[in-house]
Structure formats: C-alpha cells, structure tokens
Amino acid sequence: MPEPGGNAHYTEPDPRVTGTIRYAQDVELPEMLYACVVRSPYAHARVLRVDTSALPVDVVALTPDDVRSLGLYGCQMKDQQVLAVERALYIGDPVAAVAAASPRAAREAAELIEVDYEELPAVFDAVEAMQPGAPLLHPDLAISENDAAYFGMRPEPQRNVCHHFRIRHGDIEQGFAEAEIIVEETYRTPSAQHVPMEPHACLARWTADGRLEVWTGTQTPFNLRMDLAGIFGLPQEGIRIIAPPMGGAFGSKTFVRYEAIVAGLARKAGRPVKLVLRRDEEWLTLNRHPATIHVKLGAKRDGTLVAKQVTCWANTGAYADCGPGVAQKMGFASPGPYRIPHVWVDSYCVYTNLPSNGAFRGYGATQAVWASERTMDLLAERLGLDPLELRLKNVLVDGDRYCTGEIMHDVHFADCLKAVAGQIGWQRGRRGKGLAVLLKGMQTPSRASIVVEANEDGSYTVHCATAEMGQGAWRAIRMLAAEQLGVPVERVHFPVPDTDIVPYDTRTTSSRSTYMMGRALVEAVRQLKENGELGYGECVNEGGLDPDTGQGIASTHWHQGAAAAEVHVDEETGKLEVVHLHTAIYAGRIVNPPAAQLQNEGSMIMGLGSALFEEITFADGQITNANLSDYNIPAADDLPRITYDLIERPGAEIHGLGETALPPVPAAIGNALFSLGIHVRDLPLTPERVLEASERRSVHSAASV
C-alpha cells in the first residue's frame, strides 16, 4: 500500500500553485473513521457522568473511563490527561470523543453524548488567579520529563503559578536610589489566535504488532513522540510520527494537540481515526498568552538608564503547555536590548480557566516589547529627549553585558534603529511617528541533527525532522545542501519527516531551523564526501539560565530588529490609520531571498493585525468571537505602505528571521500615537481605545492650562 503523505519534492510546477500539495488534513487511510470532540460548556466543572448509551452501535466513543489509566502529559508541566477525567478546566475542554464513518455522522453522534457536570467557581484573569482564595486549577503539579522542559521550573501550585522566572541583576534598590527620574506604567495585551489556514489535522492507526503511527501537522515530532510514549506506556521507538507540510502553524501546531485522542479512538475502534478541527475549535485549542506587564524604569537626567523592574503575568489558561517557556522568554525580553546595571524581573506563568495559551510567533516578545518600548517613549517625553537618541544612548553594542550576565556578540540594534528612523523620515519631524526595537532569543539549549544520503541515480536525500509550515525551511535546507554538494537544488530531495527515519531534532520553533540545520549540514556533507554514501551532522547550542537569578546564557543567537510607523488619527472617531510601516532586521547571510522577504513581510502583517484589531474576546470564559467574521485578520486591502531592510553582513552566518519583525510593530504604532499625545496602554489599538485616550489627553491639557 502506498504510504499517505508522500514525498513533497519541489518539482516544476510548484505543487502549491497546482493545488497538488498534500497537507496533514489530506492524509487518508483505507477504513478510516472520522472523529469529533465533545467539549465542556463550563469553565470549571466536575465531570460527574458521561453517558454514551444513545450512540448508534457503529460509533466508537472515548470517555473518561477509557483514559483514566493512561499517563499524564504536558511538554513542560505534567498537568493534562487525554480527556478531562475529574474536572473540566475551560469552556471547550474535551470530555469525550467519538469516531464514526463520516465527519457528519461523527458530528451527529457527538451530540448524542450526555454529560452531567457540577459547576465550580472559575477565574479568568492571571493577576486575580494568584490572589488568596482563587479557585485552584492544579493543586498537585509535576514537572514533565519531556525534553521541552529544558529549564528549571519553579511551580507554586497553591497560587496557580506553574512557573516563576526571575532575573536578579545588580542591586535594584540602589539602582532606583541613583535614578533621577522614574516612570512607571502597566500594560495589557490580549489573547490572539494563530489562525493557520489549515486547521489542526491528525490521523492515527495502530499496527498489528502494537506500534502507534500518527500523521499530523506538527512542528514538534520528537516532543510529541515523547509525550505519546508516556501516555500509552510505550517505548519512544514504538511510536512513529510523520509530519506532512502544514497550511500554516505560527506556533499552534506544537506538542500534543489531538493526537492522543485520535490514538485512543483508533485503539478502541481497531481502525485508523482522523480528526480535522472545525474552525471554531481552533480558538479552543491554543491561543496567545494574554499578558499584564508592569514596568518601572529609572534613569539619569541625561537619559542614562540605571534601573528597571518588570513584573509579567502571562495567562497560560487551563494547562501549562509551553507557557513556562513563554513566561521565561517574556521575562528576559522585557528589559529590552539596553545596558541597564540594575534589573529585577518576576515573570509568572499563571493558570486560569481559559483555553490553553502557548507558542505564538513572537513567543512572549510581542507582549514584552509592547510594554518595554512604550515605556521608553514615556521616559523620553519626561526627559524631553528624542526617543531615537534615548535608545541609541542606551542600546547594547558588541561586548556589552546583558542583564542575564552574558556578553553580547554580533550586535546590530543601533543599525536597525538608524535604518528604520531614516526610512520613516525621522529627521524631517517626529509628529505621528514612532519607533521600537526588539531583542528575541532563540531556543537555547537545543540540538539539531541531519543525515545526507547519496542515491544511485546521482541525486541526494536529506533526512531531517524540520517541519515545513510555509516558512520555506525545506527549500532553504535543500538549497544549502545543493550548494555544498555542488549539484542543482532539484537533485536534493527532502522527504516528509518520519521519526522512524530522521535523526533527532529539538523542534521547528524560535526561528532556529535554517540556522541550526544549516550548521549540522556542513558536517554531514563533509562526511558524505569522504565515504561517498552517507553523512551525519549535528549542531548543539549550549546554554540556559539559572531559573532563580536569570543569569547564564539566555540565547546563543539573538534575533534583532526594529520597526517604525507613521500614523494618522481621526480624532473625531478614534480611527487610526497606519500610513507607512518600515522594519529593519539583522539577517546575517540570507539563503533564499524571496522566502526571507516573505517571512519578514508576513511578520509585519501579522504584527499589524496584533496592533490594530486582533483580540480574542471573552464573556465569563466563553469566547465570543471564535470565527473569522468576528475575529479579523489582515487582508490585502487593509495594508499600509510596507517597506523593510534585511540587513546582511559579508561573511556573517545564517540568521533566523521568521518572527523578528512582528513584536516591534505594535509598539512602533503605539509610540507613533504617543507622539500625538495619545497614550494607549492596552492592545489592540481599537478606535474606542484611541478615542478614550485622546479624550483623556484633552481633559489633561484643559486642566493644565
């Protein structure tokens, strides 16, 4: 039988243009059944009884009793069961699932399952969830053995905290004592949806010898395999993950999503089972962390920064997922790319009764940069300084020490800032214009490995776990291999990753793959040239932070960029129009120029959505805009003038660039508004918020006359 998925070779014409590309949702097996999930209508409730007696005989149901004995999972905290067994923790938490002969039969069957609940008190805000007396989501908490739990986790389950990350650098009290001016503000950023065009899709089957095979749109095949092994009590080699190309992911297709549910159904049915999510279910699966961030920044009168204290509350929802990692990166991005002698950061990852929040393009930096860079403009205004000059005075340069204690190399923040300021016409006048700069870490530590094999027909095959979600990593790796092997790119094949074949890779996240795999490839090709048959290479980046002090190596490779925006505001209606958006990012050496441009343009456009209108709205934990009519994403006719620089340097190494331009965009637009005296603390910058802030300013000016 031909294996589904197939080989996605880039023959001419491109399968994306002919429509012949096969995504995870297109994989099919004979005799397969279709799944549908039954979800909790309560934000927090005890699950008393799941009654499947009304189901037709040919429908297979998975209920809490079927999964009670299976292992707990979670990529960083072991806090989740395959279904909500004792308590459902958010509106949408899966409590049962069915498999039937068609998607329609499955949907109809799901409605026949009756569940009795006892409603419990719920909490939705991260700051409230940490208060005494708040409902506790996970009173007993264990840290995951998955290698995605790669840093020291500091859970405090008695106040709903699954991780408390700290930076302790210098002497914060002394720092504020030395400060001649202190600004302080609290910011909020909302939850957002990734909206991959292709929904989550997965298919599982059990082989006659008891192996589990899963075809799934995933960025993390090996992390997924580890958690599935724990759930089903199998050795990792007993599980095979095949990862076809995805119709977009942006962080959403990571770790265990529905693979355990379809595997459970498939085992019970004795047949393959496939699930493709309905669009509204995407909002019940994984979103971006809403965050509250308090910033206190102290400086000398000449603008020299001396002290910064930041507290982040990252709302991770019902299950931690990789929220501890997001809170950590939010924490170490929040001081910003500046020389500050005294830094104190507390970043909390907090459980609430919302759907889980996890990896989202930007990974905590979007929230951190909004707070950090808006505060820089508050300080500039108080000091009467040009916001660009204030930044250039303090920005990190080569050889500086960051607040994590690491020495910074290959630093280009000032170049990025100067580039965006020039393109936005900063010197011609700053009214209606704003700037922001970003530093963002890459997954550290991590390991990438790759095998290159010579085929009999003179072509080569690359075996590599890197996932393709549109970012162009497969093409970039093929181009690098072709360049080193001295053959046209068409002679290098990149089969769909299959964990039975490809060597280990940490995961396809944090804009690391072209950089890390590119380095691993050099050794693999060298070996292959020696023996003529096969080469193996790996790349390891080592580092990590002390979780209690935040000291160490946060990242071996810093993503660096800046954004500038020019805006017009209609002060009668609050309507904000972005006229021009420019970003400059440090790109090192670019492998595939059109793909690099597309990644940067896509980051900017996603940043524009986050700045202007993307926000998941809730009413008592119930999402009120879980569809693309009420939740808007940018369309072609929403765009301002968009320009950018990808800054290359002769002799530089490859640099990740898949998400660098997103985080500074909202902050640059917010600062452009602030240049007009309109101070908005919370994203997105809706007409209502702009109008309210604009009226607040008018009252202040009237009062001060």
Place this chain on the structure above:
Amino acid sequence: MAAMEIHFTLNGQPVAVQAEPDEMLLEVLRRELGLRSVRETCGLGICGACTALLNGQPISTCILLAPLAEGCEITTVEGLGGHHPVQRAFEEVQAFQCGYCTPGMILTIKALLEEEPEPDEETIRRALGGNLCRCGCYLKIVQAAQRAAALLAEERRPQPGPGAAPVS
C-alpha cells in the same frame, strides 16, 4: 435526507455526483471528486480558501449548496493545468508560503484579469479582499497579479506573421 445526483461541468468534463441536498459544494468536490485544491478555513464564505469559479465567477464553495451547481461550469486550479499565466506569475514572483490559500488567490486573479486586463494596484487589492493569506504574502500576490496581467497581454498580442520584420 435522501442523497441526490447532481450534474455539472468540472474543469471541462461533465460529472455526475451524489450529494446530500443540504451539503455544500466544497464537501462534494473534496469527497466525491477528490479535489484537494479547494480547502476549508472559515466555513463562512469569508476567507476564499475554498474558491472555485462558477461560470467564470469566483465563489466560496463552503457556502454554496451543492445542488445549486446543477448545470453550471465549475473550474478549480486543477483545471488550469499548471502553466496558466497566473500560475506562472505566482511561481516567478514566489507569491506563496504555505500555499493553502494559493489556488483561491490564483482563481480570483484569473477572474479579475478576464474582466479587467490592466488593473491598478488598488483594484487588485480590493479584488483580493475576500481571499485571506495568514502567511501574509499579499505584497508578492499583488506583484504576481501584475505580472500575470503582463503575461496575458503578451499572449493576446497578435503573433508576427511570416512576413513580419524581426524585432530588434
């Protein structure tokens, strides 16, 4: 509900398929006819990932009841063959990332250029208002539309006859 038989022309070939009366054309194209270029994202007729041409006009197949396609001409990207000028333009410009929205974009631009062979940028952007791309390829998609217009104009130009002077 009893399934019914529906007849229409798909990519130039007459087809007869079984469908439930309340089924959308998208489900029928995927399940009964095996087409994978029509894809569901929003399910509301907003995003354009399920676009097909119905008698030459772009429609959202996720909200068109299958029986309403009776007697119509339906075109999907599979019917363009792979070397249509709009497809070639998308390749040249590399106007895609994940490629999920690409077939819908190509069909929408094909229909636009048939009605308006030389659209300005604003017209293109407006025409694409119902086709979402979460990867954010819009700048290059607009360029691809412009390039496709140029390729189609070249095709329309009368071919030089045997006696024509060589172009210098």
